[in-house]
Amino acid sequence: MTHQNQHHVISVTVENKSGVLARISGLFSARGYNIDSLAVAETEDPTISRMSIVVRGDEKILEQIYKQLNKLIDVIKVQDLTMENHIERELVLLKVNTQNSNVRNEIIQLVNIFRAKIVDVCKKTLTIELVGDQSKVDAMIDLMRTFGIKEITRTGRIATCREK
Amino acid sequence: MIGAKIIVECLKKEGVEVIFGYPGGSVIPLCDALYDSGIRFILTRHEQGAAHAADGYSRASGKIGVCLATSGPGATNLVTGISTAYMDSIPMIAITGQVATQLIGNDAFQEVDTTGITRPITKHNYLVKSTDQLCRIFKEAFYIAKTGKPGPVLIDIPADIQKSEADFNYPEKVEIRSYKPVYEGHPIQIEKTLSLVEKAERPVILAGGGVITSNAAGELKKFAEKAKIPVALTLMGLGGFPTQHPLHLGMAGMHGTRYANNAIMETDLLIAIGCRFDDRVTGKISEFAPNATIVHVDIDPVSIGKNVSVDVPIVGDAKFVLEQFVNNCPKTNTEQWLKKINMWKEKYPLTYKDTGNLKPQFIVETISRLTDGEAIIVTEVGQNQMWAAQYYKFKYPRTFISSGGLGTMGFGFPAAIGAQVACKDKTVIDIAGDGSIQMNIQELSTAVSEKIPVKVVILNNYYLGMVRQWQELFYEKRYAFTCLKEKQPDFVKLAEAYGALGYRVDKKEDLEKTLVKALNYNEGPVFVECVVEPEENVFPMIPAGASLKEIIEGLA
Numbered sequence: 085m086t087h088q089n090q091h092h093v094i095s096v097t098v099e100n101k102s103g104v105l106a107r108i109s110g111l112f113s114a115r116g117y118n119i120d121s122l123a124v125a126e127t128e129d130p131t132i133s134r135m136s137i138v139v140r141g142d143e144k145i146l147e148q149i150y151k152q153l154n155k156l157i158d159v160i161k162v163q164d165l166t167m168e169n170h171i172e173r174e175l176v177l178l179k180v181n182t183q184n185s186n187v188r189n190e191i192i193q194l195v196n197i198f199r200a201k202i203v204d205v206c207k208k209t210l211t212i213e214l215v216g217d218q219s220k221v222d223a224m225i226d227l228m229r230t231f232g233i234k235e236i237t238r239t240g241r242i243a244t245c246r247e248k
Numbered sequence: 249m250i251g252a253k254i255i256v257e258c259l260k261k262e263g264v265e266v267i268f269g270y271p272g273g274s275v276i277p278l279c280d281a282l283y284d285s286g287i288r289f290i291l292t293r294h295e296q297g298a299a300h301a302a303d304g305y306s307r308a309s310g311k312i313g314v315c316l317a318t319s320g321p322g323a324t325n326l327v328t329g330i331s332t333a334y335m336d337s338i339p340m341i342a343i344t345g346q347v348a349t350q351l352i353g354n355d356a357f358q359e360v361d362t363t364g365i366t367r368p369i370t371k372h373n374y375l376v377k378s379t380d381q382l383c384r385i386f387k388e389a390f391y392i393a394k395t396g397k398p399g400p401v402l403i404d405i406p407a408d409i410q411k412s413e414a415d416f417n418y419p420e421k422v423e424i425r426s427y428k429p430v431y432e433g434h435p436i437q438i439e440k441t442l443s444l445v446e447k448a449e450r451p452v453i454l455a456g457g458g459v460i461t462s463n464a465a466g467e468l469k470k471f472a473e474k475a476k477i478p479v480a481l482t483l484m485g486l487g488g489f490p491t492q493h494p495l496h497l498g499m500a501g502m503h504g505t506r507y508a509n510n511a512i513m514e515t516d517l518l519i520a521i522g523c524r525f526d527d528r529v530t531g532k533i534s535e536f537a538p539n540a541t542i543v544h545v546d547i548d549p550v551s552i553g554k555n556v557s558v559d560v561p562i563v564g565d566a567k568f569v570l571e572q573f574v575n576n577c578p579k580t581n582t583e584q585w586l587k588k589i590n591m592w593k594e595k596y597p598l599t600y601k602d603t604g605n606l607k608p609q610f611i612v613e614t615i616s617r618l619t620d621g622e623a624i625i626v627t628e629v630g631q632n633q634m635w636a637a638q639y640y641k642f643k644y645p646r647t648f649i650s651s652g653g654l655g656t657m658g659f660g661f662p663a664a665i666g667a668q669v670a671c672k673d674k675t676v677i678d679i680a681g682d683g684s685i686q687m688n689i690q691e692l693s694t695a696v697s698e699k700i701p702v703k704v705v706i707l708n709n710y711y712l713g714m715v716r717q718w719q720e721l722f723y724e725k726r727y728a729f730t731c732l733k734e735k736q737p738d739f740v741k742l743a744e745a746y747g748a749l750g751y752r753v754d755k756k757e758d759l760e761k762t763l764v765k766a767l768n769y770n771e772g773p774v775f776v777e778c779v780v781e782p783e784e785n786v787f788p789m790i791p792a793g794a795s796l797k798e799i800i801e802g803l804a
Contacts, residue, residue, distance in 0.1 A: 099426060103375070107367055114368050144553075151550040157372040157392060160426040 089140045091120065091218075092166040093243040094149070099158040100126055100133040107156055108135065117141065117149055121240025132160065136242040165243045172243040174221050177203070178212040181232035191231060198224050209234055251379040252281035252410040255343070258386035259287060261418045264314050266290060266305070266669055267343075268298040272318020273358060274345025277410035290669065290698055293690035295322050297662040299329020299342065300688070304663030306338050307649045308624055309670035310463065312393055313338075318345045320358030323404070324365065328656060330400045331369040335653025336484060337461060337548075339398035341389055342366075346375065348408040362404045371399030376406065379414035391422040396429030397548040398461060433545065433564030438572045440560050441519065441543045446578035448517035448541075450585045451477045454500060454529075457484030457652065458522015458546060458566045465489065465645040467570035468521070474577040478589055480508040482523045483637055486648040491621070491641040497589070498598070501529035502790050503634045506596035509788075509796040511589055512537050521545045522566040525555040526653070527792075535795035545569045596801075598638050600784075606756045608632070608707045608780045612639035614759055615677060615705065618767060623675040624649060624667050628660035628684030630714035632707050634786040636679040658687025664702045665695055675703070675767060682708040682736060692746040695773035702773045703766050706739055709782045717785045721800070733782075743775035754779040 098104045105124060112119050120138040127134045139149060146164065153162045165172075182188040188210065195202055195212055198220065204211035214224050218241065225236065249257070255278055259267070266288040271279045282289055292298040295317040302313030317326050323344040333340045347356040363375045372392050374385045382405075389401040445451060459468050465488045472479050472495050479489045480497040489496055498505035500512055512518065518540040523529065525544075530536040533555060543560040544552045552561045562569055600609045612635050615623070621643040627633040627650040642648055649667055651659040664678040678685075685706050695702055707713075712730040719727050743750030749769055753762045753776065766774040789800045 103363060103367075106364065110367055148550070148554060155548070155550055157424065157427050 089142070090166075092139050092141070092146060092164055093170070093172060093241055094137045094139060094153075095163045095165050095243060096135040096137060096153055097127065097160040098133050098135060099160065100131050101158060104133070104158045107158060108137075108153070111152055111156065115148070115152060117145060121238070123240040123242050136240065138241050163245070165245055168245045170243050170245045172217045172241050173215055174218070174241045175239045176214045176221055176225070177237040178214060178225065178228055179209050179234040180212060180228050181208060181234055182210050183208075187231060191228070194224075194227055200224065249416045250277070250281075250411055250413055251382055251405070252277040254379065254382045254414060254416050255386070255405070255410070256281045256285045256287065257416050258383060258418060259314065260285075262312070262386070262390045264312070267314045267316050268292055268301040268305070268666065269316030270295050270298055270318070270322060272322045272345060274319035274347060274407045275316060275322075275410070277407065278316070278343070278345065278405070290694065292662065293693045294688065295325035296329050296658070297665075297688050297691045297694065299326045299340075300332065300656075300659050300662035301666035301669070301691075302340050302342075303329060303333045303338050304626065304649055304666030305670045306333070306340055306666075307663070308646055308667035310646065311670065312341055312390060313666060314341045314343065316343045318358065319347055319362065320360045322358075323360055323362040327365060327369065330366055330402065332651050332654045332656045332659055333400040334369045334371065336457060336651065337398050338400065339393040340400040341393055342370075342400055342402040344402060344404045345410075346404045346406040349377070349406045350408070352406065362402070366402050369400075370402045373402040373404065375404045376409050379409050379412045382409070382414065383416065383418050387419045387422055388424060392424075392427065396427070429547065430563050431547070431565040431568050433562040433569040433572065437560055437562045438569065438576070441562065442573065442576050442578055444517050444541055444543065444560070445475055445477070445519075445580060448580070449582070450515045451475070451517040451519065451580070451582060452497070452511045452515040453477050453479045454482065454512070454518060454520045454523055455479055455485040455488050456482040456521065456523025459485055459488040460645045462522065462547070462565050462567040463645070464522070464567035464570050467567055467574055469493070471570050471573045471577065474574060475580050476582045476586065477519070477580070478511060478586065480504070480511060482526070482529050482652075483650060484652040485523065486637055487642040487645045490643050492643075499637055501531070501796075502792070503638065503786050503788065505598055506788055506799055506801070507589055507592035509790070509799065510592050513796050515540045517541050517543070519543045519545070521570065522547070524548075524551040527555070530556060530796075531790050531798075532793055532795040535797070600787075603781065604756065605781045606754060606759065606778060608635045608709070608778075608784055609639050610756065611705065611707060611759060611778050611780070612636055612679065614763060615679070616640045618760070618763055619675055619677070623647065623677050624671060626650070626660045626664040626667055626676065626678045628678070628680045629655045629657045630681050630684060630712070631709075631717065631784075631786050632679050632681040632684070632713075634714075635707070638786075657684035661685060661688050661702070661704060662691045664704070665691060665700050668700050668702050677703045677705060680704055680706045681713060682706055682710060682732060682739075683712040685739075686737075689742070692743065692748055692773060696747045699772050701770040704773065704775050705763075706775060706777045707780050708736070708739070708777050709780050709784065710736060711782060713784075714786070716783070720783070720785070721789075722791070739775055739777040743773075748772055749774040750777070751775070752777045752779065
């Protein structure tokens with residue numbers, strides 16, 4: 085079923101209070117679990133925040149993560165979305181080198197194909213805003229490497245389950 | 249009402265009768281409010297002592313111990329005590345002062361990030377941000393500390409919060425949407441367990457501290473007797489099943505009895521109740537209970553399946569689940585199995601060689617005989633702890649008090665003070681080592697001034713004995729930093745300097761009459777220093793990481 089080091093997107097709803105993020109990140113570091121990314125913000129209910137945490141691990145580790153998170157008093161619900169039909173998105177800001185107008189045009193074409201956006205232009209770089217799932221983001225970053233990426237800023241993945 | 253007064257009223261609402269603590273700059277308002285509150289304040293001589301005393305108070309009584317310290321060093325001195333309680337799931341409230349709200353984060357005098365430091369060692373903690381939160385926070389804190397898997401909860405209260413005004417409005421009920429402990433085990437899993445019990449040929453119960461915490465010793469006994477299943481205990485489970493009972497197997501694990509460990513290696517059904525399969529119990533995990541179907545009952549889902557793979561997990565309270573076991577107990581046939589166990593018991597009893605010298609095991613046996621199993625035995629950590637665990641004949645739960653998970657040297661003496669405060673009419677004996685007693689020796693002053701008649705029996709071998717034992721067995725007798733010979737204080741004079749009574753025994757034949765004198769003295773603490781055979785070892789022993797089969801039987 086679950087393979088070693090498979091990525092899981094865990095959605096955790098928590099009390100929207102100071103210190104909760106520290107409790108969660110502390111738990112991961114103390115128990116030696118790896119976080120690939122973590123995104124957190126308020127939900128439709130301002131007293132609740134949602135954390136989308138991307139972790140890696142086998143079934144046993146995932147079970148422990150699930151239980152340890154649930155054990156924290158401020159954690160309301162823990163859901164492993166990877167196990168369900170879900171939607172994943174990540175937002176990436178990419179600064180790409182553009183030595184000449186040919187390169188710039190080529191990049192703009194690719195940006196259009198990927199339905200990304202150019203959000204900043206200057207003499208030497210283009211800044212691209214890209215939203216997508218893991219494979220789209222990976223593909224775009226990979227393509228842009230050929231032009232030389234100056235900087236990558238990613239939000240980390242967020243996810244939600246599909247309504248039935 | 250000012251915050252400090254509100255805190256006192258909250259404590260009264262929770263039935264708190266005694267606080268162990270130490271004053272300081274950030275808790276002056278609170279100490280002032282406590283001064284004429286009617287709540288007994290026991291001034292320990294170190295904050296660590298306060299934390300252990302509150303812990304010992306909880307363990308002995310089942311009530312919630314409360315300790316108090318000021319900000320900064322006061323709070324950091326509580327840390328070992330809070331961790332000790334956390335590892336053993338002991339309900340406790342730690343109240344710390346904090347610098348005034350507007351100073352937080354400024355590196356103010358005696359400021360430390362107390363909630364940050366204690367986050368991984370508390371069940372939950374709070375930094376109070378306004379006086380009107382106090383009532384809700386205290387109500388929640390006590391509720392969280394004692395429910396589910398119990399544990400310490402810390403409340404950090406800035407000095408200005410203690411001085412500003414709010415209404416006292418103590419909530420009747422607690423509502424925490426994210427915290428709903430489960431007590432009732434799943435009925436299908438319980439049924440499954442009982443059908444396994446019916447079929448099992450060689451069942452064993454392994455009971456841990458959860459049985460003590462949930463006051464389930466009575467139910468455990470009923471179930472064991474009804475199903476005729478022998479009971480092994482973890483260190484934390486001692487007292488949960490009477491030592492003299494025919495179904496008693498004693499302690500399992502590293503220094504457990506040979507018959508308990510044999511039983512675990514051969515069992516076909518291991519029913520673990522309220523224990524967490526610590527490495528000191530399991531030995532090498534891959535070879536633990538190799539033939540067994542494992543049922544694990546625990547209030548904490550995290551404990552289940554963490555170390556040992558479990559076939560039947562039951563999340564629930566030990567008492568509730570055991571009641572279900574008792575009420576639906578099937579007919580079993582374990583006669584052959586019990587016969588085999590009795591054969592092991594006869595063949596491999598706990599034993600030591602009588603050399604005519606004063607032996608630590610003999611001291612514990614004598615204490616056991618003189619108190620007839622009625623005393624509360626508190627221990628430090630190391631050889632003293634293991635000999636107490638092996639040789640005292642416990643009758644009741646909450647009569648063995650020891651730092652199991654964290655293994656905190658210096659725990660015993662202050663914890664014994666707390667236990668004695670909780671149980672005035674009981675004899676409380678701290679079985680100590682010459683190393684660990686010196687880790688909180690300042691509490692002699694507390695015991696003398698509060699007239700707390702704790703008996704401290706120091707097994708003085710002039711070594712940090714347990715480490716020395718490992719050095720003897722695994723490090724070619726290179727006794728690195730473990731010899732205390734000629735570096736030891738005179739414990740009798742030390743006791744006397746504090747105004748306590750002190751005795752020294754170095755001959756076997758003098759032991760009993762000295763112990764009787766100590767046991768009959770109730771005006772304050774007594775030290776009984778016993779000069780024991782210096783290189784005595786704790787046996788049997790299973791080396792760390794080895795399988796439960798690899799028992800070292802020494803000629804102790």
